[in-house]
Amino acid sequence: MLLEVEDLHVRYGRTHAVAGATLSVAEGEIVAVLGANGAGKSSLLKAILGTVKPAGGRIRFAGAEITQAPVPQRIRDGLVLVPEGRRILVSMTIEENLLLGAGLRRDRATLPREMDAIYDRFSNLAARRDMPAAVLSGGEQQMLAIGRAMLAKPRLMMLDEPSLGLSPLLVDRVFSLLRELNGGGMAVLLVEQNTRKTLELAARGSVLELGRMVMAGSAASLLADEGLQRAYLGAG
Amino acid sequence: MILLQQIINGLMLGGLYALVAVSFTFVIGMLNFLNFSIPGIFMLGGMLSWALMVQYALPWYAAVPLALLAGILASLLVERFTYRYMRTRFGDATEHAIPLVSSIGFLILFQGLVQIRWGADLHNFPSPWENTSLRIGGLLISVPQVISLALALTLVFGLTVLLRSTSLGRSLRAVAESPDTAQLLGIDLPRLIPAVFVVAGLLSALAGVLFALNYLQVSPVMGDEISSFAMAAMVVGGLGSVWGAIAGGLLLGLLEVLTIFFLGAKVIKPVVWGALFLLILLRPQGLFGKPSVGRGKF
Numbered sequence: 456m457l458l459e460v461e462d463l464h465v466r467y468g469r470t471h472a473v474a475g476a477t478l479s480v481a482e483g484e485i486v487a488v489l490g491a492n493g494a495g496k497s498s499l500l501k502a503i504l505g506t507v508k509p510a511g512g513r514i515r516f517a518g519a520e521i522t523q524a525p526v527p528q529r530i531r532d533g534l535v536l537v538p539e540g541r542r543i544l545v546s547m548t549i550e551e552n553l554l555l556g557a558g559l560r561r562d563r564a565t566l567p568r569e570m571d572a573i574y575d576r577f578s579n580l581a582a583r584r585d586m587p588a589a590v591l592s593g594g595e596q597q598m599l600a601i602g603r604a605m606l607a608k609p610r611l612m613m614l615d616e617p618s619l620g621l622s623p624l625l626v627d628r629v630f631s632l633l634r635e636l637n638g639g640g641m642a643v644l645l646v647e648q649n650t651r652k653t654l655e656l657a658a659r660g661s662v663l664e665l666g667r668m669v670m671a672g673s674a675a676s677l678l679a680d681e682g683l684q685r686a687y688l689g690a691g
Numbered sequence: 692m693i694l695l696q697q698i699i700n701g702l703m704l705g706g707l708y709a710l711v712a713v714s715f716t717f718v719i720g721m722l723n724f725l726n727f728s729i730p731g732i733f734m735l736g737g738m739l740s741w742a743l744m745v746q747y748a749l750p751w752y753a754a755v756p757l758a759l760l761a762g763i764l765a766s767l768l769v770e771r772f773t774y775r776y777m778r779t780r781f782g783d784a785t786e787h788a789i790p791l792v793s794s795i796g797f798l799i800l801f802q803g804l805v806q807i808r809w810g811a812d813l814h815n816f817p818s819p820w821e822n823t824s825l826r827i828g829g830l831l832i833s834v835p836q837v838i839s840l841a842l843a844l845t846l847v848f849g850l851t852v853l854l855r856s857t858s859l860g861r862s863l864r865a866v867a868e869s870p871d872t873a874q875l876l877g878i879d880l881p882r883l884i885p886a887v888f889v890v891a892g893l894l895s896a897l898a899g900v901l902f903a904l905n906y907l908q909v910s911p912v913m914g915d916e917i918s919s920f921a922m923a924a925m926v927v928g929g930l931g932s933v934w935g936a937i938a939g940g941l942l943l944g945l946l947e948v949l950t951i952f953f954l955g956a957k958v959i960k961p962v963v964w965g966a967l968f969l970l971i972l973l974r975p976q977g978l979f980g981k982p983s984v985g986r987g988k989f
Contacts, residue, residue, distance in 0.1 A: 504875065506871075506874050526875075526877050526879075527877040527879050530876075531877075538872070538875050544865050544869065544872060545868070546864070546868045547861070547865065547868065551861055551864075554861060555861060555862075555878075556876065558858060558876065559877045
């Protein structure tokens with residue numbers, strides 16, 4: 456397994472945001488974490504990245520224990536997060552935002568070529584590379600956030616609600632991009648509220664409710680689950 | 692000729708304000724933190740150079756670097772127990788005004804410690820040179836003031852280049868916009884943020900040394916008045932703008948000296964603070980500041 460999370464707990468004061476989450480992502484796999492607002496999904500991803508210290512549990516990545524490892528080390532090992540709300544640095548240029556994604560890389564030889572590839576892919580970014588990222592629309596910012604994460608050369612990309620606030624057309628674009636990146640061997644851990652689309656993309660998934668993992672299984676079995684359908688798929 | 696001399700004096704005085712103003716504005720621009728310990732570090736620069744030379748008989752070339760080093764260490768101490776303490780314990784360092792208040796605490800602490808050791812009096816600062824002024828034509832130019840102006844300009848130019856075109860500068864600007872996002876990108880805040888305090892500590896302590904060289908006097912409260920003017924200079928230039936702080940410092944120095952020349956020393960404060968008041972009414976973001984985009988918690 457590339458990523459193994461075992462009985463992870465996150466607390467903020469008295470709030471028990473994540474209460475014993477267990478999940479794994481294999482090399483090259485797409486795994487989904489579903490759940491409503493406030494279910495602890497973002498806290499789970501932040502704990503895996505290391506910006507939030509877990510109150511208990513273990514995280515292993517690429518064969519090594521990283522539960523207490525500093526964030527830069529995890530990113531260097533190949534773990535990257537596309538955060539909720541994109542978190543673009545709007546006062547900096549588009550190019551600078553991309554470069555920040557590559558900030559921790561040691562092998563910088565291919566970086567210019569990879570930058571060009573990202574500009575080829577997202578022509579909206581290329582035309583305005585020297586402008587402050589504030590000029591971008593929500594969808595373009597999401598592409599920039601994913602491009603920034605790609606430049607870290609991740610083995611596992613975690614995404615926190617990448618479809619939030621995007622038009623259906625742009626959501627499709629994000630999901631097909633993820634499929635394409637996954638085809639290149641990158642594993643994906645996807646946190647979403649867009650349940651149906653996510654389960655169509657992922658191989659496996661789990662459901663978080665109030666910090667607890669209440670369900671886990673193959674994407675097909677989750678899609679077929681009646682309780683899940685009632686709760687998240689709007690089916691009656 | 693007298694007027695020209697006054698303008699030169701004003702610019703030189705402004706150079707000192709600018710140096711302190713850059714310290715204030717750099718910490719605000721990077722960390723959104725109004726660091727009130729800066730007048731204390733300014734004072735440590737002057738007082739410790741004096742103490743090392745007069746009380747411990749060190750030559751100036753040993754005393755000044757040691758005093759600057761002490762200023763940097765004091766600044767790091769402030770970082771550890773104000774900014775970093777709040778950030779590690781409560782997640783956000785500047786959401787509440789607590790670091791601001793604790794930095795005032797450090798100011799009082801530094802002043803108190805110096806007073807306990809060396810008393811509250813003014814001390815004469817020994818000039819390392821016979822004459823610290825240069826005569827060019829009929830004009831008198833103070834060497835420490837020229838140095839402070841030149842240093843302020845050089846340091847700020849260096850700072851601008853660093854921020855604009857290096858990887859370290861990119862990381863610092865990312866922290867300036869959002870410490871949380873910077874952390875998500877793997878920018879190592881606990882390693883990067885002390886750099887901001889090192890710069891601020893060095894600039895303030897250096898300004899204190901230059902002030903002492905220029906006025907040949909030091910005291911535990913020497914930083915108070917100049918810092919209030921430096922803060923005004925920072926506001927004039929626009930919070931967070933290092934070039935604004937330079938321009939604001941020079942403008943304020945000129946305004947002060949010309950006010951004394953034309954109107955007398957008694958009205959300096961009404962004129963300076965009145966001008967600041969007017970500027971805030973007309974252009975609240977300062978000369979070079981950008982209107983706040985949802986940041987700025989003060």
